Amino acid sequence: MNKIHLNDIRIKNKLLLIYMVSVFLPIVLTNVIFYHVTSENVRNQKIHDNELALRQVTNGFKQGVEDAAGIASVLYSDAFVYEFLDKNYESPLNFILAYNTHFRDINKFTPVYSSIRSIHLFTDNPTVIKAGGIYDINEEVINTHWYQSTLEDRNKYPVVTRRTEDDGRLEQFVVVRALDSNASVTNEKVIMINLNDRFIHQIFANETFEGELFLLNENNTIEYTTDNSIQWQSDYIPFTSIDIPDNAIVLEESYQMQYMSDWKLVGVIPEDQLLTEVQKSLPSILYLALWNFVIPSLFIVYLAGNIHFRLNTIVKKMRRVKDQNFELIEGKPYKDEIGVLTTEFNRMSKKIKDLINDVYIVKIQKKDLEIQKKETQLKALQSQINPHFLFNVLETIRMRSLLKEEMETADIIRNMAQLLRNSITWDKDFVTVKEEVQLIQAFLEIQKYRFDEKMQYEIHLASRAEHILIPNMTIIPFVENASIHGIEPLKNNGKVKVYIEIKDKHLECIIEDNGVGMTESKYQEIMQSLNMDEIAGESIGICNVYQRLRMYYEEHFTLNITRNKKEGITIHLKIPLNMDKEM
Known part of the structure; x- marks a missing residue:
């Protein structure tokens, strides 16, 4: 035997x-x-x-x-x-x-x-x-x-x-x-x-x-x-x-x-x-017997057959190499020992150079450049408010305070402090619409103080839109442009209107002025600059807002700049509701 x-x-x-x-x-x-x-x-x-x-x-x-x-x-x-x-x-x-x-x-x-x-x-x-x-x-x-x-x-x-x-x-x-x-x-x-x-x-x-x-x-x-x-x-x-x-x-x-x-x-x-977890394990013991005997046995039979098939495939392909037949082994490159053998055999047969490391380094460098560019754009936004404007306002307040004993100076100082604090410090990327509107109102109050009856404004904020989170300083650059570039050069009285409400799961913002407007060439220059990666020129504020909105919302927002038929400019901004952002 x-x-x-x-x-x-x-x-x-x-x-x-x-x-x-x-x-x-x-x-x-x-x-x-x-x-x-x-x-x-x-x-x-x-x-x-x-x-x-x-x-x-x-x-x-x-x-x-x-x-x-x-x-x-x-x-x-x-x-x-x-x-x-x-x-x-x-x-x-x-x-x-x-x-x-x-x-x-x-x-x-x-x-x-x-x-x-x-x-x-x-x-x-x-x-x-x-x-x-x-x-x-x-x-x-x-x-x-x-x-x-x-x-x-x-x-x-x-x-x-x-x-x-x-x-x-x-x-x-x-x-x-x-x-x-x-x-x-x-x-x-x-x-x-x-x-x-x-x-x-x-x-x-x-x-x-x-x-x-x-x-x-x-x-x-x-x-x-x-x-x-x-x-x-x-x-x-x-x-x-x-x-x-x-x-x-x-x-x-x-x-x-x-x-x-x-x-x-x-x-x-x-x-x-x-003892929930322990009690749950009691039925598992019964199922464990089935799992540890029948299913693993079938799995071992399958695994042994799979090992034999893969090794036999490699042996057959290697025998063909001596006849200069560099046929590749098709299939997914697995990570076990047999998979390593298959990968090395394919690499030897194809006789190609390893470019993976070089490509990887190039991609990392490109991503680093993109991140640096975005950081530069965010830092540039903090200087949107024109320093000359702030100095002129402070000088106006000082002169009028000397000539008149007006208590309204305290309100102007408060508004200026609010603007300075928000423009110099950047403690959070997202604010509520109500906070943004408060900053807009402070800015327009200062403008109204400077130009008396020449500067009027109207703000309509829907109550249900007050607590919606938006990127910091999203709306105020448009209001600043409407006031400085639209109303200030105007000889007659001017007015800035701001409407903010919720429509179709979007926050809709309309900024409208009856100022001097802009030329066709200036309009085309601004529209072209929105799609440029580099931020430069006089439209840095608008470009910054556009680039940041594109970073946060990709293509899910709209920004339309319209030249009114008679006078002034209308800005129409729609961004999706973003309730889960942290302040």
Whole structure:
């Protein structure tokens, strides 16, 4: 009787035998034992992991509140801030000088702490101008939730509460601290530090915690929760009214801080959720037997036959090479060892040079040039507002302020500050339409101030279009061109009209003026420059807007420049609604 040697067994049978002895049987036995042993370990480990996640959320929110409370304490002890709000100013100019000296230093805390959104000062001092982060303590403010809820304790220490939004929802967290330590002061002064909503959301949106989070105040009512089924924004809801399953695991972390006394963070995790993954694996064990025996066996037979076929194909092609028949092996160049052999055989047969590396380098260089060009175009946009125009306006304001004692100078200075701030700093690529219109109105108010009745304007903004996000400084370059190049050279009175509304899922902007218009040659020059990669000439503002819109929206926007039959220019801009851009 002949003995069977392993080398005499076909490859597919060898693979199947190896699989059964070395993989299938050990896996089945190990899984049965492992399921029972690990179920309890997984449960304990997940509880421990969720405790760590809950503690992480607790410390994150605590750190944000402590940052705000620390800033409030610093400002409370700042004598300059106290004097700034308590002093009776003889004129608005004296207040503006004090504002520029003291209040600007307060804003230095905002960019340092990601948890801080803004700092507001409240006072009932009648000589203080209520603008630019300073608000009046009037009857409306006194009746607000944050004012009443912090009335007893804010003179002693910072108090954490929530501010009521315009729609009546309790959402934004604020830290409130009175700047007066006694009731004998003349003017009431309160500082409010607004916590960043995105920071709060990121803290509580901890993906490692598998249940729902509840932030409770000293009255055991819900201040914040990740459970979307609870309407916690509209009113304070007692935690005891929440339906918690009997088998749920409740974890708790307390806040040991004076201004958050008896606050705590509670995490609720259903018991079955801890072992969901383990329980799901039980049916898998049954299917595993089928998978580990029948399907893998068929796969091994197929794999062995595939290996034999591919190796046999290479051998046949190599035998033909000696007869100078360089026939290529057709098919996809796979990445395994047989695929490497096939690729090298084809490369040898075709006798071609390897150009892949050179082509790759050329493509990288081309992309780098395109990126540099786009960055240059974006940086060029920041200088769109003509410096000579700004200097002329400032000189006009100065001369008229000397000749006339006009209070409107304060408004012009505010508008100029808004324009300068937006043109010099570029902190975000996208703004709302409302913010863009505010900048346009500031610009046109300055023009109207310069030219009196010669300059008129009309702005129509649909309410539903106010919060649509558009690229920063998209509309104002057209308004600037209409005013400077259209209305200023006009001998008679001129008018600029701006219409913004939503039509057919697009934001439609129409800028129209009755100015001197433009010549045919100038019109053709502008239209040709829109499709040029290089930005140059007098139409740099329009070209910048066009190039940026093409970068963001590709070919999904339209820009039409029309020369009116009688006089002036009409700009018609349509861009798709872009609600998911981050500001």
